[in-house]
Amino acid sequence: MPRIGMLTPSSNTVLEPVTYRLLSGAEEVTAHFSRLPVTAISLAEEQSGQFSVARMSAAAELLRDAAVDVVVWNGTAGSWLGLDYDRQVCDALSQVCGVPATTSTLALHDAFRAFGVRRLGLVTPYTGDVTARIAETYAAEGVEVVADERLEITDNFSFGEVPEQRLVEMIGAAAPGAQAVALVCTNLRGAFPAAELEPELGIPVLDSVSVTLWKALDLLGGRPLDRGSVLLSGSTRAALKEICALLRAATGSDRTTVRLDLPSQRLGVDLAAAEDTGPGVAAIQHDRSLDQRALNTVRWLEEHRKTLVQPHFRADPRPPQALIAAYGVRAQLLAPIEIDGAMVGWISVHSLTERDWAPAEIRAAEAAASRVSTLLER
Template identity: 55%
Template sequence: MYRVGMIVPSSNTCLEPTTYRMLSGIEGVSVHFARVPVTRIGLDAAADGQFALEPMLAAARLLADAGVDILVWNGTAGSWLGIDHDRALCAALAEATGIEVTTSTLALLEACHAYGVTRLGIAVPYTAEVTERIRAVYRGEGIDCVACEYLDITDNAAFAEVPEAQVRRMVTAAAHDAHAVAVVCTNVFGAAVAAGAEAESGIPVFDSVSATLWRALPAGCAVPGWGELLWAGHLRNDFQHAVETLLEATGADRTTLRIDLPEQGLAVDLTAAEGLRDGVSSIRRDASLDQRRLNTVEWLERHRELLVQNDFGADPKPPDALREVYGVRAQMLGPVVRGAAMVGWLSVHSLREREWGAGDREALSAAISAIHEILDASGKL
């Protein structure tokens, strides 16, 4: 049995029943709760004092008695107190208990990273002042909150009284021109509206309660019916780690994975994951090309081996957009073949001509193996 320990704001009436509902039918996972006093959200010293370390330590130690595998602070205070606050909290609780620790805010940021979200819409019950502080904190993490819907409420217990229909309207409004929407509060019933809002907007919805559960669950545990993150988020996160490892191993400027996994909403015309050097343009959301018809991809389909291009003087030539819009001057491509089908490929881009050495090729082959391991572990393809 995999046990999750959750530290909960005392006045929260949403996250426990919602978490139990999400885990209905999921075998091998149990969740256990301890509460700390939290009743009001604001930016004054008294409100901030509710999130002091000592009550958190006491709750964490009680949960540790239950033999939990992971501890989570199921609250979003770090979104306005600052990410360093949550990182310090995690370090202190981990040192006291010897158990892995995370928080709702860190889970939301990890979800944004896995999906390459830099333009985020947020739906919150808080005051304008708290909402602006959240925008500033997220901006410091490279995420621009391009749309903010808030309710100007301070009483934490009242957050759970916001009707789901109103939450849905807020999420829809916050989706404009965003890569994803986050419901930043664990006492708002946003989890149930995520799947429907995603179908309407075409972008992921990261509810804080579901994001916290996603991060707390063991790798490969997919929960259907509650939105993209709980269903496919672990896969996306693992893919992201694989391309970032490849980026570091090769010293490239960009690495990407394209793969056809329709059940997880993935198709090769958009990247499933992307690693980037600072200042390098993203191609994650550029679906302007029919990827399967590119000369280089057709070459991969025929040969089923690494394509290594130190420059683009010889065939197969990459698309003009890759060179002229994104400035790529050298690349490696590696096919991901499952059975008889090439289901996708990894790309390694350099913005200058370069000779790809044996170590670079080995790193690409290792990344292909990592993708296979991820797919094997997830039971996909």
């Protein structure tokens, strides 16, 4: 039975009961906790010292005795102390326990990458200076905070007393113009409100407790839980993102995407499930303006069930004008993805210039489509 070891702030009253609730229905996985002293959050030096690597290591030694299979720092200090700090923490925890490690902040950034998030709405209980430092940390990783809602609280215990309805209001206020909303704190009761709000908002709402649990499960091989988008499809999206990145490198293309009809993970083809882009290339992943199944190129794929090779767009089937005008695409490969005889999606390889696709590049697209099929069948 896999065991997750979690380090928690001593004054945190939320993450343990919420983690147990999220794991309901996944009885084959258990969570085990060790605490370290954390009582207040600010940029003051004495409070940053609460998160020393030495303290983390000492708490992790107690989890080592429980023979955990993965260990996580279930706190978001790295969001203002920096990702390099969290990487040091991971190295220390892994060395102490002899197992893979992650942190809440690193898990959040893995989720941003999996969901293609570049514009973020931020919800925190923290003060303005801490929130500004978080925005700086995220900007350095290519994620722009376009709106933030904060409570201006420093006492960590008090974070856990914030009513769920107040968090619902904050999430709604931070959502406009964002590709996702993140609740950055593991002592906010936001996991279940976040999951409930996603269908209404139409974007992922990434609660720190849920995201940390997702990454721990991902390190154990992945176990989808129907508790919001990150727990349900985060591991699939992360794997698809990696396939897109490898395919773009193999083809020297400007953009690769995967589109899937996968109701079990609430994925539909009108939004790309994953994408990888070259430097300066506009992202298409969050554009839902087209009825993808009605496109000439997709109908061709459905009929012929083979790779569509387009060195230019001067012959049928022609792609939508928006792909050319808004995104500058001048050539593409489309490879169908099939499961049990049904076309459940396709991979797109885009070039911003006309080009003759080499046989090796066509084979790379087909191999990537095959890898996606194998992933989904598992």
